[in-house]
Amino acid sequence: MQATRKIIHVDMDAFFAAVEQRDDPKLKGKPVIVGGLPNSRGVVATCSYEARKYGIHSAMPSSIAKRKCPHAIFIKTNMEKYRAVSKQIMQIFLSFTDLVEPLALDEAYLDVTENKVGINSATLIAKQIKKRIFAETKLTASAGVSYNKFLAKVASGYQKPNGLTVVTPENADAFIDNIPIGDFFGVGKVTEEKFLQLGVKNGKDLRQLSEETLIREFQERGRTLYQNVRGVDERRVNPNRKRKSLGKETTLRENISNIHDMLPIIERLSENVSERLQAQQLVGKCIVVKVKFADFSQRTRRMTLDNYTNDKTTIFHYAEKLLHEFNLEDQSVRLLGVTTTELASAQTSRRKKANIKVYEQLKLF
Structure with missing residues (x-):
């Protein structure tokens, strides 16, 4: 277990929809859906938290989203605008560390073990990043802080929106115990169903399975699950990572x-x-x-x-x-x-x- 690294995962809250609500005050507090229009075969790119209350989520056909929330406001994606805002946010990240690994326009890993602002606490850095993002863009972000990428990314999804979750080496096991099995990397709907059939509902249950069993059932993905559920993830934050x-x-x-x-x-x-x-x-x-x-x-x-x-x-x-x-x-x-x-x-x-x-x-x- 590498307890010396300090990793932050920052994930913007309902990014596309939040940008649209920021730019048009009339949209604030309303169910906003960004993506395909409801009379097309398009899909939801993202939606505001007001829309999510109706069970709407990304990749859902826009026609179904319309049925779930007839009064929702649909807006076509404006990638040029979102890229411009994303560039602002990435510049904020780079003012703290050069080790920034973007995953998409609205999320990134940061390694702040050594950083440009001379702050030892990754939690304090995450707070400063969130504060600057809001000051410069009027948007909120959620952050996860931990000693590896796996835990930081899972943590950023907790307490959304505008959340901050810290997972230390001391509380990692307790945190992992409560992670739903569907939230582990590489566990899709089919794999989740298979785990549930095995009686595995969360991290605590997953930890009871041997490495041999996991590899036999899920091949190389099983090895990763065995390590992750024990708080192990040795992947480095790679600013030059290229998607294949x-x-x-x-x-x-x-x-x-x-x-x-x-x-x-x-x-x-x-x-x-x-x-x-x-x-x-x-x-x-x-x-x-x-x-x-x-x-x-x-x-x-x-x-x-x-x-x-x-x-x-x-x-x-x-x-x-x-x-x-x-x-x-x-x-x-x-x-x-x-x-x-x-x-x-x-x-x-x-x-x-x-x-x-x-x-x-x-x-x-």
């Missing part, structure tokens, strides 16, 4: 076998992937579609494109083609996923494209 892939998958409420019923889901997943790529100013060159069947077997199909893209229409176009390659007649499907790989910076991609055009022009002479 970005995707979204969903476990269906009911198994389906008609491909026409799957296409709207693939379209929503493609839109979600597109929005996340644009939010992180990334583009991808390979599209992957994943299908998991009722017997839990799974297959993937992939296609490498001629050009990089983060356009939702393009991603869906190729994802639809790939779905048709599965030959899904009379096969019951329980999960669908869309992923982009071979990622690059959108700016780098544009420069490469410009260089290719110049080269082609030179070949004419």
Whole structure:
């Protein structure tokens, strides 16, 4: 256990919706949904806490969100505005430490073991960061403070919004005991169901399983779970981390076998992937579609494109083609996923494209 590191995970509260409420005072205190409009096949990117009371959450089809909260206010995403605010927030982080690892526009890890302000307490630094974010952007953030990334990230999700949760080496076991099994990294809906069948509801139950059992049931993910539930996570905060892939998958409420019923889901997943790529100013060159069947077997199909893209229409176009390659007649499907790989910076991609055009022009002479 590495008790010497001081890690902060900062997560903005309902970021997109909070920016919209800040910029339009009429929206304050109202259920705001940012993402696709309700008369489209779009999905919720994020929503205000007032909307979450109605059971609305990110990636939910906007049409369903409208049914759950008919008086909700829908606003189309404005990524340019959110990126500008995110840049402000990242500059605040960098004024405390150079070891900042952004995960998205609205969250990041910070290693403040050694920092620019000469404060020994990571808790005090987290308080200062939250105070500065509000002073400069009028937005609130929640923070988790601990000695590793796993605990800091889980902690930031507690006491939202505008929360601050500290997990020390001394109280780590008690904190982990109460973490719901679904909140552990790598535990999705299907894995959570499997754990519940084993009688594992929280961290305390998970700690009773041997490493051999976890690895046998969940492969390498089981090894990580065995370490995390014991408060161990040796990953470093990496300011130069490059994503290898970005995707979204969903476990269906009911198994389906008609491909026409799957296409709207693939379209929503493609839109979600597109929005996340644009939010992180990334583009991808390979599209992957994943299908998991009722017997839990799974297959993937992939296609490498001629050009990089983060356009939702393009991603869906190729994802639809790939779905048709599965030959899904009379096969019951329980999960669908869309992923982009071979990622690059959108700016780098544009420069490469410009260089290719110049080269082609030179070949004419």
